Amino acid sequence: MVGMRDVAKRAGVSVSSVSLVINGTGYVSRDMREKVEQAMRELDYVPNELARNFYHGKTDIIGVIVPTIQHPFFATLTAHLQHEFADRGLQTMLCSTADSANGEAQYVDMLRRHSLDALVVAAHTTHDPQYWRAIDRPVVAFDRNLGAGITQVSSDxxxxxxxxxxxxxxxxxxxxxxxxxxxxxxxxxxxxxxxxxxxxxxxxxxxxxxxxxxxxxxxxxxxxxxxxxxxxxxxxxxxxxxxxxxxxxxxxxxxxxxxxxxxxxxxxxxxxxxxxxxxxxxxxxxxxxxxxxxxFRQIAHTIAACVEHGIESSPQRPDATDGDANMTIIPVTLHERATTRR
The missing domain is CATH 3.40.50.2300 (Response regulator)
Incomplete structure (x- = not known):
């Protein structure tokens, strides 16, 4: 497998110079950049995207916690979320709590360790609001009240x-x-x-x-x-x-x-x-x-927008009171068909 050392050797530069080119950090001359990029092409070198994202303090991975994907509602929600996140260059890591006893705690730990960029919680939880506020990382709740200061998206x-x-x-x-x-x-x-x-x-x-x-x-x-x-x-x-x-x-x-x-x-x-x-x-x-x-389309779009906002800014306010949690309400519609009287 071709690595940065191979690229550096082919280009005749140091490994740190190759790292600067790949990660876009620091100054490198135009001549050096061209040498590194030429060597990458000749060797068919593909940067390790995950390592590159960790270098920048991000993973582009969003954790999504649902009770189960067997239920039609959560299967539909998950499909829309994956599509919405993909459109934004983000990947979805799915956790079904019914299939993983420690799923919720594991994902929260991954979020704290910066193995995930944000967390969408759409499953039942018995943790009190302080637990979620103490994470101090982006958390968006769907149809769940996780407490003051935690962004919430819900249908009307x-x-x-x-x-x-x-x-x-x-x-x-x-x-x-x-x-x-x-x-x-x-x-x-x-x-x-x-x-x-x-x-x-x-x-x-x-x-x-x-x-x-x-x-x-x-x-x-x-x-x-x-x-x-x-x-x-x-x-x-x-x-x-x-x-x-x-x-x-x-x-x-x-x-x-x-x-x-x-x-x-x-x-x-x-x-x-x-x-x-x-x-x-x-x-x-x-x-x-x-x-x-x-x-579902608007729900997923709103959740994804809240996630992006949380990543780019302060995820939540630890001093928030019960009355000022950030909540977005999505309209619902009635479609009358053959199973009700006219």
């Missing part, structure tokens, strides 16, 4: 809940059953709601209560428990024969369509089905799903 889940509630009130729903993750995780960091996503559930429940529409929430387990989602959907149909509206993430809604069809329950005549997210899973339900869609 409150509006998402309002859109579903308005639809169900307008279409005359009487008993709405929702399937989602463990409620214990909604507020497990004291006053902080770890998952901004639950705001759509909380908003929907509030609006349904105001409209005097019965509603029930069924826990489906952790996000990586796909079988648990199917069980929760089956429980909804087994336990609540008066259910005339079902709400859940795309995967749960797709399972609900399958369950209704297997029981000869008419959709939307007997039960309306509404999906939340807008991933490919919503298109594989067997019929077009009414969906509250998150804007």
């Amino acid at each position: 889940h409150v509006h998402g809940g309002e859109l579903i509630a308005e639809l169900l009130v307008r279409t005359g729903a009487h008993h709405v059953v929702m399937v989602g993750g463990p409620r214990a995780q909604f507020t497990d960091l004291g006053d902080h709601s770890t998952f901004p996503t639950v705001r759509y559930v909380q908003t929907l429940e509030d609006r349904l209560s105001q409209a005097r529409i019965a509603h029930t929430y069924i826990e489906s387990g952790e996000v990586f428990d796909i079988a648990g989602v199917r069980r929760a959907v089956r429980e909804a149909f087994d336990t609540y024969p008066d259910m005339d509206a079902f709400v859940g993430a795309d995967l749960a809604a797709a399972f609900a369509v399958q369950e209704a069809v297997s029981r000869s329950i008419a959709v939307p005549g007997d039960v309306q089905i509404i999906a939340y997210d807008g991933t490919l899973a919503a298109d594989c339900a067997g019929m077009p799903l009414t969906t509250v869609a998150q804007d």
